[in-house]
Amino acid sequence: MSSTESEKASNPLHKTLFSALTLAILALLLFLATGTQNRTTINVSAFPTHPAYFFEFETFTDAIERVRHSDKKYPLPIIGGVVPHHLLPSFIIADFFKNLSIQKPETIILIGPNHYELGEKPILSSIAGWETPFGVVEPNDQIIEDLYDKNLIDFNEEVLVQEHSIGGIVPFIKYYIPDARIVPLVVSGTLKIDEIERLAKAIAQKINKKTVIVASVDFSHYQIQKQAEKNDKVTLGLMEARDYEKIINLSSANVDSPPSIITLLMIMDKKGKNNFNLIYHTNAGEILRDPYHEVTSYFSFVF
Numbered sequence: 001m002s003s004t005e006s007e008k009a010s011n012p013l014h015k016t017l018f019s020a021l022t023l024a025i026l027a028l029l030l031f032l033a034t035g036t037q038n039r040t041t042i043n044v045s046a047f048p049t050h051p052a053y054f055f056e057f058e059t060f061t062d063a064i065e066r067v068r069h070s071d072k073k074y075p076l077p078i079i080g081g082v083v084p085h086h087l088l089p090s091f092i093i094a095d096f097f098k099n100l101s102i103q104k105p106e107t108i109i110l111i112g113p114n115h116y117e118l119g120e121k122p123i124l125s126s127i128a129g130w131e132t133p134f135g136v137v138e139p140n141d142q143i144i145e146d147l148y149d150k151n152l153i154d155f156n157e158e159v160l161v162q163e164h165s166i167g168g169i170v171p172f173i174k175y176y177i178p179d180a181r182i183v184p185l186v187v188s189g190t191l192k193i194d195e196i197e198r199l200a201k202a203i204a205q206k207i208n209k210k211t212v213i214v215a216s217v218d219f220s221h222y223q224i225q226k227q228a229e230k231n232d233k234v235t236l237g238l239m240e241a242r243d244y245e246k247i248i249n250l251s252s253a254n255v256d257s258p259p260s261i262i263t264l265l266m267i268m269d270k271k272g273k274n275n276f277n278l279i280y281h282t283n284a285g286e287i288l289r290d291p292y293h294e295v296t297s298y299f300s301f302v303f
Contacts (some may be wrong), residue, residue: 023175035230043230049129050160056087057133062229063090064175067098074099074302075277077209080268081302082261085112085165088287092280093169093266096214096300097144097176103214107181108173109117111204111264113257114163114186121154123199126159130182132171139160139180146290150218152199153185160184165216165257166271191259193244207271217263220297222253225285236299239265239276273303 033245055200083093114124125144131137145151160166166184174178207213219235220228237256238247242265248258266272283297284290 012098038160047231049131050081050157050167052131052133052167052171053080054087054164055133056169057182059087059090060094060171060175063094063099066091067095067210068097070095072099072279074279077103077271078212078302079207079271080208080213080215080264081276081300082217082264083169083300084218084297084298085168086218086284086298087168088284088296089280090172092282092298092300093172095178095300096279097172100212101176103209105177105180105210107143107206107211108177108185109143109183109185109206109211109213110166110169110173110216111162111187111260112169112259113187114158114159114188115163115256117158117164117188117190117284118162119154119156121156122191122195123153124156124159124186125153126156126157126160126184130162130174130184131171132174133170134174135178137170137174138181138235140183143183143211147199147202150202152202159187169214169216178197187257187259187263187280189257189259193248195260196259196262197246200263200270203263204267207267213264213267215257215260217255217257217260217299218296219255219299220283221256221293223297224293225255225283227294228283228285228295231284232297232299242269268303271303276301276303 029225072095078098083096083097125147127141127144130139145155148155163186166186170182171184181238201215220231223231231254236251239261247262250258268276278299278301280298282301284295285293
């Protein structure tokens, strides 16, 4: 199955109606209870956990085994990076968090696309935990509440539970960094640069070797391998040049979440990290040995 077909097959909309309704009711109760005068009074324990809809046992275990003896060099400490969210290149995700675990971060701020453009707000988060076969990944409610207080995010558990850019990554976090908490953020493709700047400014204040930001992003979509490689070269050049005006206008032929990439880059600039280390660059054509099928491309790099 191609990465495109796999993504479509993993759409959990038909599986989440009951959970989504429960979460929606609880979110309404939260709003009624807290109102606008006390925005940070959030009882995290009142929210159920998100099921592990995107965990694939065989894919996961194959990835863990593949990178067990990986000799890829990751410069530490890492304060930011990019991983794919398609599970076809799960070995890339596994290798990233395996190496990140060496510095024992306490919080992962995980940002990715709102693939289905659901919800009324452009930046959404969750205060529920995330189930994995290795235990529950808990949210960092302090950071989440701070972003909420600044009117930068809103909560939508219905949207978050369906989003594989978050749900596909959390099992790797729990496996390699079991005590880490997360700040899940899904962003609309309609975000403007000034809105991204506000988000980046707020997050940059939190970032250090104990709080790391990871963009969960896939790159060229629906291209044959040669065209994907050309598109990736353009995207990489724009990222190195920090050409935000051009990046924000890229389509999925180059990257599936320009706002996530720009957020990461802006934060790294604010932290004085202007250069990144490229760890992996591949695509579904290389992995499946089928260069003529529509492919998605994948990067992993770290700051």
